[in-house]
Each structure stands twice: as C-alpha cells, then as structure tokens.
C-alpha cells in the first residue's frame with residue numbers, strides 16, 4: 001500500500017491528472033492519496049459536484065481527505081458513517097472518503113491520527129444569514145466593496161471547528177493507543193506552528209490549541225497539514241503542504 005499526501009485542493013483536482021501525477025500508472029485502489037483539508041469536492045451538495053467526484057473515482061487510487069474550513073458540512077453529513085482501517089469515514093464515492101475527526105487509522109502498518117477543521121480567516125467582514133430580510137442588500141454592498149465575507153450554510157459552516165464530542169473522541173482514541181502514532185494529518189497547525197507561520201496575523205483557537213497539546217503529548221514521526229497555502233517544513237516534523245504531492249516512505 002502506497003500513501004501519498006497533498007494539501008488543499010478546493011475542488012480542483014487537476015493535480016491528479018495522469019500527466020501531472022504520473023505515479024498513478026502503477027497504483028491501485030489499495031493505494032491512498034490523502035488530502036490535508038479544504039478538499040472542496042462536496043461544495044454545492046448537488047450534481048454540480050459530480051464531475052470532480054467522478055474524476056476522482058475513476059483514478060486508479062483511493063482518495064481520502066480530512067475536512068478543512070472550506071467544506072460544505074451540511075452536504076458532507078448526509079453521507080453515512082462507515083468503519084475503515086480502524087477508524088470512521090464517510091464514503092462520498094466508493095473510493096473517495098472523508099476521514100472523520102479524532103480517528104486513528106491503521107494504513108499499511110502505520111498509525112495515522114486525523115483531526116480536520118480550521119477557522120476561516122477570510123470572513124473578517126462578516127458572515128451573512130441567507131434568511132436576513134436585508135440579505136440581498138448587504139450581499140451586494142459587501143460584494144461591491146470587495147469585502148471578505150461568507151454566507152452561512154452556503155460558503156461558511158460553523159462545523160469548520162470540531163465540537164465537544166469530537167475532541168472527546170480524539171482524546172479517548174489517543175488514550176487507547178498511548179498517544180503514540182506514526183503520522184498526524186490535520187488541516188490547520190498547532191498554535192505555536194501557526195504563530196511561526198502567520199506571526200501577528202495568527203489567531204489561535206480551540207483547535208490549534210488542541211493540536212498544540214496533541215503534538216506535545218504524542219509520539220509521532222511527522223505531522224502533515226494544509227490550510228496556509230504553501231509547501232514548507234517547520235521544526236523538522238511539521239510539514240505544510242499545498243499543491244505538492246509527496247509519498248510517505
């Protein structure tokens with residue numbers, strides 16, 4: 001089983017075309033490409049998502065993603081939960097899977113902890129409610145201003161951050177394995193890494209603080225994450241991925 005990793009795809013899967021990702025020539029559905037959040041393949045929650053999802057389903061590998069902040073959580077939660085390699089997933093297509101939060105998967109003899117999600121930082125001008133009587137007026141005004149805003153349940157979901165149960169599940173799964181894994185896959189970074197990356201623009205939250213604790217307490221080889229749209233290695237173990245696709249050895 002080969003495992004590859006990449007960063008945010010935002011619903012654009014061209015990096016997986018055979019001419020860009022030629023390694024797929026020898027891959028099978030047993031091989032996995034992990035996307036570190038902002039998958040974006042389930043965005044409209046209707047048939048407009050089909051082309052992208054069908055393209056992935058036709059690839060000779062399995063795609064698995066942790067959710068990011070730019071995901072349609074209303075649509076994602078309509079896919080039922082299943083068990084897969086020791087953890088919970090939501091199959092979107094037979095070989096396109098969302099990896100639930102707080103899981104420890106056993107893949108190819110490696111233990112992989114997953115904890116998707118992140119705070120959106122492109123919402124500083126607000127989140128509009130679609131049932132607000134002034135919605136259209138506000139939308140047009142903000143749009144004309146080029147403001148950074150999103151619309152609840154259309155382009156922003158509060159579930160971008162984990163809830164209490166997801167943190168509890170993560171802790172109990174890590175407890176069970178003695179806080180020892182091979183790899184950690186998330187969308188955002190632990191607080192101290194995010195601070196290093198974003199400096200004064202960094203706004204830590206409950207998830208970055210939780211990941212800080214995980215990375216302090218856990219024994220792990222590498223932590224892979226996306227969200228910050230760059231390819232970079234920090235403190236030897238924290239690997240920020242964007243469009244690059246790398247193979248786990």
Ligand SMILES: [Fe+2]
Pocket residue numbers: 008010038068070227228229
């Ligand atoms: Fe992103």
